[in-house]
Amino acid sequence: MAVATTPEHETAPLGAPRAEGHVRRESILRERARRVVAGSGPPTLALSARRRQSDLAAETERSVLDLVLRVGEAMIATGAPVADVTAALLRLAASYGVTNCHVDITFISISASIDRDDDPITKMRVINVRTSDYSRLADLFAMVDAAAAGRLSLERAHTRLEDVLDSPHPYRRWVVTLALGVMAAGVAGLLGGGWQVAIVAAGTTALIDRALRVLRRWGLPYLFQQAVGAGIATFVAIALLWGQDTFGWDRALLPPSLVVASGMVVLLAGMQLVGAAEDAISGYPLTAAAKSFEVALYTVGLVVGIGFVLDLGRRLGVPLYIGDVFGNAPPGLVQIACGAVIAGSWAVASYTRAANIWLISLVGAVAAGIYYAVDALWLGPAGAAFFAALLVGLLAGVIGDRGRLPSLVVSVCGVTPMLPGLSIYAAMFDFIEGGDVIGGGQLAIRALSVGLALAAGVTLGEFLAFSLRSEMDRWERRARSRARGARI
Numbered sequence: 001m002a003v004a005t006t007p008e009h010e011t012a013p014l015g016a017p018r019a020e021g022h023v024r025r026e027s028i029l030r031e032r033a034r035r036v037v038a039g040s041g042p043p044t045l046a047l048s049a050r051r052r053q054s055d056l057a058a059e060t061e062r063s064v065l066d067l068v069l070r071v072g073e074a075m076i077a078t079g080a081p082v083a084d085v086t087a088a089l090l091r092l093a094a095s096y097g098v099t100n101c102h103v104d105i106t107f108i109s110i111s112a113s114i115d116r117d118d119d120p121i122t123k124m125r126v127i128n129v130r131t132s133d134y135s136r137l138a139d140l141f142a143m144v145d146a147a148a149a150g151r152l153s154l155e156r157a158h159t160r161l162e163d164v165l166d167s168p169h170p171y172r173r174w175v176v177t178l179a180l181g182v183m184a185a186g187v188a189g190l191l192g193g194g195w196q197v198a199i200v201a202a203g204t205t206a207l208i209d210r211a212l213r214v215l216r217r218w219g220l221p222y223l224f225q226q227a228v229g230a231g232i233a234t235f236v237a238i239a240l241l242w243g244q245d246t247f248g249w250d251r252a253l254l255p256p257s258l259v260v261a262s263g264m265v266v267l268l269a270g271m272q273l274v275g276a277a278e279d280a281i282s283g284y285p286l287t288a289a290a291k292s293f294e295v296a297l298y299t300v301g302l303v304v305g306i307g308f309v310l311d312l313g314r315r316l317g318v319p320l321y322i323g324d325v326f327g328n329a330p331p332g333l334v335q336i337a338c339g340a341v342i343a344g345s346w347a348v349a350s351y352t353r354a355a356n357i358w359l360i361s362l363v364g365a366v367a368a369g370i371y372y373a374v375d376a377l378w379l380g381p382a383g384a385a386f387f388a389a390l391l392v393g394l395l396a397g398v399i400g401d402r403g404r405l406p407s408l409v410v411s412v413c414g415v416t417p418m419l420p421g422l423s424i425y426a427a428m429f430d431f432i433e434g435g436d437v438i439g440g441g442q443l444a445i446r447a448l449s450v451g452l453a454l455a456a457g458v459t460l461g462e463f464l465a466f467s468l469r470s471e472m473d474r475w476e477r478r479a480r481s482r483a484r485g486a487r488i
Contacts, residue, residue, distance in 0.1 A: 056097055058121070060154070061114050064096045065123050067157055072103065072110045073125045074165060075140050078133040079350070081275065083282040084408055088144045095147040096154050107290030132350035134409045139164040141406050169351050173213070176349050180266050181206040183345035183416075188262035190338040190368075190417065192330045197258045204236045204263030212266075226267055226301025227308070233263040234309040234320070242318045256320060261426075267302060268424055274415065277455030303428050332372045339368025339417040346416045347409075356405045363414040367392050371418055381446060385418050386453035393461020407465075411458045418454060423447035 056064075068089050075085045082105050089112070093101035100115045111124035143160055146152040152160065171179075181202035188201040208229045215225050237256035244251050276291035313320050329335070343364020344357050352360065367388045375384035392414035400407025424447045430440035 058116070058119055060096075061098055061116070062121055063154060063158070064093055064098045065101070065112055065114055065121055067096075067154070067161065068093050068101065068103070068112050069110060069123055069125045070161060071140060071144065072105065072112070073127055074161075075137060076105065076110060076127050077129045078131060078137040078140070079412070080137055080406075080408060081282070082279050082284045082287050084406075088141065091148050092144045095144075095150070105284070105287065107287050107294075133169070134347070134350045134352045134406070135170050136164060136167070136351070138353070138404065138406055138409065139167070142404070170353050171348065171351060176351075177206050177209045179345045179348035180209050183342050183349065184262050184265045186338045186341035186345060186417075187265050188258055189330065190335060190342070191258050191261060193255070193258040193262065194253060196253050197255070197262065200236070200240070200254060200259050201262030201265075204233055204259065205266055208232050208263065209266055223297060223301040226298050227305035229267045230264060230302040230305030231309045233260050233267070234306050234313075236260065236263060238309065238313040238318050238320050241313075241320055245318070264302075267298075268419070272298070274419065274451050274454045274458075277452045278459055281455055281459050299424060299428065302424075303431070306428060332369065335372050336365045336369045339371075340365035342417040343367070343413045347413045350409075350413070352405075352409060352413070356409075359399070359405070360410060360413045363392060363395050363410055364417055366395070367414050368417050382449040382453040385415075385450045386457040388418060389415050389454045389457025390461045391457075393458040393463075394465050395461075396458070397462040397465020407462060411462065415454050415458060418450070420447035420450040420454075423450065 113122035184201040184205035185198035188198040237260035280288035340361040344361035347360040371388040396407040396410035427440045427443035
């Protein structure tokens with residue numbers, strides 16, 4: 001009996017249409033799930049910027065690049081932080097039509113390049129000088145603002161840069177020495193010393209400054225300058241101790257601990273520590289690491305100078321003991337007055353123009369008052385430093401005018417009364433003289449925490465102030481975008 005067969009394509013199972021519909025539904029659901037999970041647009045942060053041509057002649061772009069590099073070198077040399085310099089240089093290049101400029105700043109060099117299809121241009125300059133010259137820095141920022149506003153041609157910008165770099169200081173050098181002495185007197189008052197301690201500290205600081213000026217002219221490396229300066233301050237303390245033992249001077253009027261701590265104010269590496277922390281927070285770890293190493297190296301110089309003179313005094317029969325310098329805080333009004341004196345004196349020592357000294361002194365007084373009030377709430381030195389620096393950053397961002405007084409000048413001078421240099425010195429003395437590794441380590445951690453708190457407070461305060469003023473342009477946002485982290 002024959003069995004009828006049907007071709008395979010003609011004998012589909014009864015459930016085939018249902019299976020195909022089920023597959024289509026699964027595909028639709030899978031696509032909808034993918035759309036819910038997967039991103040729908042490009043990354044929120046550009047991984048690599050597109051190449052943009054400026055349509056300028058190569059010779060013009062080389063002139064712009066040379067101007068950018070020289071301005072950046074001068075800004076770094078006069079004390080500006082890396083993030084502010086990067087933003088200013090990008091703004092300066094864009095003001096002359098070069099928007100495809102890339103700037104890279106390390107601790108000892110600055111390089112810039114212009115991305116071109118046919119002939120890319122790259123230049124570099126080495127930074128050989130580092131100082132605090134805020135009048136010249138204000139002129140540099142004013143020049144950048146004038147160029148960004150279209151009031152300064154490229155040829156005139158080169159001429160104006162030469163005028164800024166060749167202009168004389170607003171004060172003679174002896175005025176700077178006097179200002180540093182007054183600053184040391186303010187530190188002595190902040191530590192609870194009387195007028196006798198303030199006079200001796202001012203004289204010691206003036207002597208150190210003049211001695212270091214001579215050593216710099218001789219070309220002595222800064223490490224040994226630190227050692228000599230620390231030796232002078234410690235020698236003055238030993239001389240006072242010898243006079244107290246020999247002539248019966250009242251030790252309560254001239255305690256060596258306050259004299260030596262106040263007299264070393266020009267040597268303590270508190271500002272470098274704050275600068276390193278600020279660069280790290282702003283997203284520039286390379287310069288932050290270099291500045292941190294510089295702090296450690298300069299601290300070694302202080303250790304050598306202090307240790308040598310202490311050993312010499314012990315051999316001469318005058319052993320020096322530095323007592324606790326943190327337990328003699330004066331009343332709040334005295335601290336506010338001393339904060340104003342310290343901030344204003346540092347502004348003069350950094351060549352800030354006289355018309356702005358009163359404003360900086362006021363900011364220093366406010367910062368010292370906030371520090372005193374917050375410290376009274378038992379938040380510790382780091383917490384008090386953070387809130388005081390936060391207010392300083394806000395004030396600097398609100399009242400700072402790049403053309404007249406850069407905000408960074410206000411912030412740097414405003415936090416000077418709270419710098420952790422005293423903690424650094426006390427930690428060094430515990431390591432050298434007392435052999436107290438635990439106590440010295442605690443003081444070192446205290447100095448580090450205060451430095452980080454100051455940098456964090458100033459950075460956050462300036463950011464909030466710029467947000468309130470809505471003046472952070474795209475070049476400044478680009479320079480500070482590195483601080484936001486790697487998540488895109």
